Amino acid sequence: MDLHPNVAPTPREAGTGTRFWIFPQPPFIPGYEQPDRVWLSMLPDEISEGPSDALMYVADPLYSKQPYGLSRLPPFDGARRPPVPAGPDRHFDSIAPRSRAYFGVHAYACIHRVLDIWQSYLGHQIRWFFDGTLPRLEIVPFVEWDNAQAGYGFLELGCSHAGGSPRPYALNFDAIAHEVGHLILFSEIGVPLGASRESDFFPFSEGFSDCVSLISFLYFDSAIDRLLRRTSGNLLLYNELNRFAETSPESQIRLATNFRRMSQVTREPHDRSLPFVGAVFDSIVELYHQNLVANHCAGSRLLEVDLRELALDEFDRFRELTAESFREKPLLFQLSLMKARDDVGRALGAALANLDARTLTFGQAAMAIVDAADGAAAERLEDNFAWREIIS
Numbered sequence: 001m002d003l004h005p006n007v008a009p010t011p012r013e014a015g016t017g018t019r020f021w022i023f024p025q026p027p028f029i030p031g032y033e034q035p036d037r038v039w040l041s042m043l044p045d046e047i048s049e050g051p052s053d054a055l056m057y058v059a060d061p062l063y064s065k066q067p068y069g070l071s072r073l074p075p076f077d078g079a080r081r082p083p084v085p086a087g088p089d090r091h092f093d094s095i096a097p098r099s100r101a102y103f104g105v106h107a108y109a110c111i112h113r114v115l116d117i118w119q120s121y122l123g124h125q126i127r128w129f130f131d132g133t134l135p136r137l138e139i140v141p142f143v144e145w146d147n148a149q150a151g152y153g154f155l156e157l158g159c160s161h162a163g164g165s166p167r168p169y170a171l172n173f174d175a176i177a178h179e180v181g182h183l184i185l186f187s188e189i190g191v192p193l194g195a196s197r198e199s200d201f202f203p204f205s206e207g208f209s210d211c212v213s214l215i216s217f218l219y220f221d222s223a224i225d226r227l228l229r230r231t232s233g234n235l236l237l238y239n240e241l242n243r244f245a246e247t248s249p250e251s252q253i254r255l256a257t258n259f260r261r262m263s264q265v266t267r268e269p270h271d272r273s274l275p276f277v278g279a280v281f282d283s284i285v286e287l288y289h290q291n292l293v294a295n296h297c298a299g300s301r302l303l304e305v306d307l308r309e310l311a312l313d314e315f316d317r318f319r320e321l322t323a324e325s326f327r328e329k330p331l332l333f334q335l336s337l338m339k340a341r342d343d344v345g346r347a348l349g350a351a352l353a354n355l356d357a358r359t360l361t362f363g364q365a366a367m368a369i370v371d372a373a374d375g376a377a378a379e380r381l382e383d384n385f386a387w388r389e390i391i392s
């Protein structure tokens with residue numbers, strides 16, 4: 001059977017971006033074995049083999065390489081695996097997404113995807129904070145190291161051995177998006193030169209990067225669809241959203257659904273970032289509920305419950321409030337979630353213009369986010385930051 005001519009990509013499509021595969025969650029997570037085909041905004045003409053472009057390039061070491069550190073910085077000058085060329089149509093989705101050669105392509109695609117999203121929120125192109133000395137970001141897709149890190153001119157990815165089999169971070173969108181979050185923050189608000197180890201900058205940076213990861217994940221149509229189906233529209237059920245750091249390279253598993261307040265955390269940056277991430281997550285969920293009510297997908301009773309104080313039996317009733325309606329109008333649930341995601345994402349992005357890494361405090365960052373938000377989003381964020389004791 002011949003396909004309808006409009007099914008095949010037409011030459012006109014070549015001007016709209018470049019196709020890649022991305023796994024929204026690592027492929028070993030059940031339900032996420034298949035990658036999504038995504039269009040990056042970069043045009044095929046702008047991408048060379050590697051892949052590489054004016055902003056970044058993949059350097060895939062042939063042998064194991066030591067992770068970068070204070071005394072070791074890019075460029076990598078050892079033997080490299082051959083650069084990966086695009087397919088004959090100049091896109092990268094003809095390459096097997098689970099092949100070793102694809103590690104670098106996947107990491108490259110994830111980084112661009114996150115930049116596409118956050119540059120939309122920021123309203124401008126991100127300029128790397130290191131571009132005075134290193135013009136491009138070096139992406140190292142595989143090092144023998146159970147961690148991932150981004151720093152001055154590089155983003156490099158190791159491999160977790162949790163669960164007995166190797167799980168390369170190059171296939172882990174969450175981990176990569178988190179590291180890109182650090183790079184965005186440094187590039188937009190500067191480097192905390194002279195800041196003490198006690199500075200709020202470091203925990204804020206962890207929290208902000210987790211939010212970048214969480215919000216960017218919500219840009220996969222397939223992920224939103226699966227998430228809402230699995231929970232019948234009720235995001236408080238345990239799900240992909242609060243498992244997003246399950247195999248995080250960070251030293252501990254951080255959950256977006258936590259009830260910690262500032263008086264209940266230590267000064268360790270990941271621990272101290274929890275109230276911030278929790279406040280942002282709760283705001284997205286509450287805005288989602290408001291949108292459901294506005295879209296006639298749920299009664300206003302949904303807005304009367306305090307989500308943090310639901311007892312188990314109430315939880316079941318609460319679930320029933322949304323499940324039936326979800327079966328009738330799933331697409332309105334998707335729209336409600338996307339709007340909540342964008343209202344919060346835009347505020348996070350816009351707030352950066354008013355922050356300075358050298359003097360940043362959590363309270364000031366939270367107020368800048370509230371100030372940058374519109375109406376209902378500002379109200380939800382302010383309430384949640386106050387409940388978390390980030391602002392008074």
Ligand SMILES: [Zn+2]
Nearest residue numbers: 178206209250
């Ligand atoms: Zn981090």
